[in-house]
Amino acid sequence: MTSEPIISTNDLNLWYHDTHALQSISMTISKNQVTALIGPSGCGKSTLLRCFNRLNDLIDCVKIRGEILLDNENIHAAGTDVVMLRKKVGMVFQKPNPFPKSVYENVAYGPRVHGIKNKGELDSIVEQSLRDAALWDEVRDRLHDSALGLSGGQQQRLCIARTLAVEPKVILMDEPCSALDPIATAKIEKLIDALKQDYTVIIVTHNMQQAARVSNYTGFMYLGKLIEFGQTNQIFENPREDLTENYITGRFG
Amino acid sequence: MSDKFHTELNRLKQDTTEMAQFARDMLRESLDALFNQDTEKALQVYSRKKHIRDVTIALEDRTYQLIALYQPMAKDMRLIACTLKMITAAERIGRYGKDIADMVKDLRDQPDFPQRLPIPHMADLVLGMIDDVIVAYKTENLDPIKNFTSRDDTVDALWLSILREMLTFMMENPQTITRSAYYIMVARYLERSGDHACKMAENIHYMITGEWIEIE
Ligand SMILES: Nc1ncnc2c1ncn2[C@@H]1O[C@H](COP(=O)(O)OP(=O)(O)OP(=O)(O)O)[C@@H](O)[C@H]1O
Ligand SMILES: [Mg+2]
Numbered sequence: 001m002t003s004e005p006i007i008s009t010n011d012l013n014l015w016y017h018d019t020h021a022l023q024s025i026s027m028t029i030s031k032n033q034v035t036a037l038i039g040p041s042g043c044g045k046s047t048l049l050r051c052f053n054r055l056n057d058l059i060d061c062v063k064i065r066g067e068i069l070l071d072n073e074n075i076h077a078a079g080t081d082v083v084m085l086r087k088k089v090g091m092v093f094q095k096p097n098p099f100p101k102s103v104y105e106n107v108a109y110g111p112r113v114h115g116i117k118n119k120g121e122l123d124s125i126v127e128q129s130l131r132d133a134a135l136w137d138e139v140r141d142r143l144h145d146s147a148l149g150l151s152g153g154q155q156q157r158l159c160i161a162r163t164l165a166v167e168p169k170v171i172l173m174d175e176p177c178s179a180l181d182p183i184a185t186a187k188i189e190k191l192i193d194a195l196k197q198d199y200t201v202i203i204v205t206h207n208m209q210q211a212a213r214v215s216n217y218t219g220f221m222y223l224g225k226l227i228e229f230g231q232t233n234q235i236f237e238n239p240r241e242d243l244t245e246n247y248i249t250g251r252f253g
Numbered sequence: 254m255s256d257k258f259h260t261e262l263n264r265l266k267q268d269t270t271e272m273a274q275f276a277r278d279m280l281r282e283s284l285d286a287l288f289n290q291d292t293e294k295a296l297q298v299y300s301r302k303k304h305i306r307d308v309t310i311a312l313e314d315r316t317y318q319l320i321a322l323y324q325p326m327a328k329d330m331r332l333i334a335c336t337l338k339m340i341t342a343a344e345r346i347g348r349y350g351k352d353i354a355d356m357v358k359d360l361r362d363q364p365d366f367p368q369r370l371p372i373p374h375m376a377d378l379v380l381g382m383i384d385d386v387i388v389a390y391k392t393e394n395l396d397p398i399k400n401f402t403s404r405d406d407t408v409d410a411l412w413l414s415i416l417r418e419m420l421t422f423m424m425e426n427p428q429t430i431t432r433s434a435y436y437i438m439v440a441r442y443l444e445r446s447g448d449h450a451c452k453m454a455e456n457i458h459y460m461i462t463g464e465w466i467e468i469e
Contacts, residue, residue, distance in 0.1 A: 208324075208326060209324050212326070236326050236327060236330075237326075237327065237330065237331070237463060238327065238331070238462075238463025238464070239327055244327075245327050245328055248326040248327050249325070249326055249327050249328055249329045250258065250259075251259070
């Protein structure tokens with residue numbers, strides 16, 4: 001598996017006030033691969049994920065040191081367009097959070113914000129995004145119904161479609177299946193596998209089997225540090241660090 | 254995941270160790286019965302075949318249950334994988350013991366060989382390998398299994414030499430054909446048991462280190 005890097009962090013540190021939430025994280029995310037972040041609650045997975053599209057900027061007390069490169073460009077460089085950054089690096093959250101609008105409007109929203117006005121063009125983006133999110137067949141006849149009428153799993157795929165509509169390079173997913181049943185979860189996992197054709201996916205999950213199933217690389221975090229990072233089969237079959245071993249075999253705490 | 258899992262996993266390992274020990278004893282005692290023409294003892298070993306079968310099925314069942322319920326990872330996964338192989342190999346060894354025990358009555362009236370054979374020596378070597386495999390599995394220690402390649406080479410060489418010797422006996426004296434043919438089978442079973450010990454050693458190596466080696 002040879003793969004070129006798309007994101008890399010170099011000695012990345014983050015504080016919330018005095019809480020040193022990320023401690024000297026250096027890692028490389030490979031393009032068109034799925035990378036999973038695992039670790040006990042509070043270890044900094046969501047915080048790290050939010051660094052990649054600067055969502056932490058929205059939190060007042062945050063201080064960040066160190067480097068994050070996206071396609072070799074420092075995302076904290078002066079003059080970085082944060083709106084463009086978030087277009088390139090999209091995010092799907094734990095709880096499906098569709099806008100209280102129609103299915104169509106949910107997906108068309110992003111492209112509109114980025115200046116696409118033409119109805120035909122929007123129609124085709126909406127259809128393609130919904131197809132890519134494996135949702136089209138289920139909603140093609142109810143595009144103008146409220147998105148809130150969809151099932152949880154459908155809402156989550158709608159949120160993925162919404163992310164895809166602005167043609168990101170990287171998709172961040174923070175526990176995208178934790179509110180879903182096993183069937184909806186299986187659909188999202190299948191989708192993640194398909195997405196890596198065109199996108200790079202970074203997923204946070206508490207479900208170790210899920211991380212093992214969907215990802216190519218896995219990072220194990222503990223108390224703000226990246227303890228081990230490697231190919232997923234190596235991490236789950238033969239981890240190098242005792243901490244990783246203890247965590248994934250449930251011998252923790 | 255819960256502590257219940259690790260408690261059950263430890264218990265499974267302990268019971269698998271005991272089962273391997275039981276199978277090992279079947280082989281050992283069947284050979285003793287053979288060497289001493291002890292039909293009583295042979296019968297007794299033979300009668301353990303149902304037990305070894307039942308224990309095999311019960312242990313495999315428990316292993317599959319643990320996999321289905323807990324989806325073990327890393328070291329736990331490797332222990333489970335190794336345990337399944339241990340169960341299979343031990344059952345084979347026990348069944349060889351049963352088969353050897355079954356021969357004893359047929360040999361009662363067959364003339365003995367004029368000279369001593371290396372079969373008891375071969376048996377000691379193979380049993381020694383099985384013992385070391387069981388210790389390595391039980392204590393998760395590589396030391397007892399580190400010379401297996403050369404030990405297995407010796408066993409293979411003995412198998413070939415016994416085969417040749419038996420063929421010579423059969424040609425020289427047709428009276429010994431039955432006994433020779435049976436002893437060829439015994440030597441073959443011992444050679445196979447040595448191979449099973451090597452396979453187990455490979456799996457134990459994987460269980461302990463996460464790396465595969467080849468014992469040839
Ligand atoms: N907005 C915030 N303000 C202050 N501290 C925060 C904030 N967000 C997170 N933290 C702290 O930073 C640390 C890392 O939190 P984070 O949410 O990244 O963990 P996590 O690994 O995603 O946990 P979980 O698995 O529970 O989602 C924790 O100690 C947390 O309390
Ligand atoms: Mg989180």
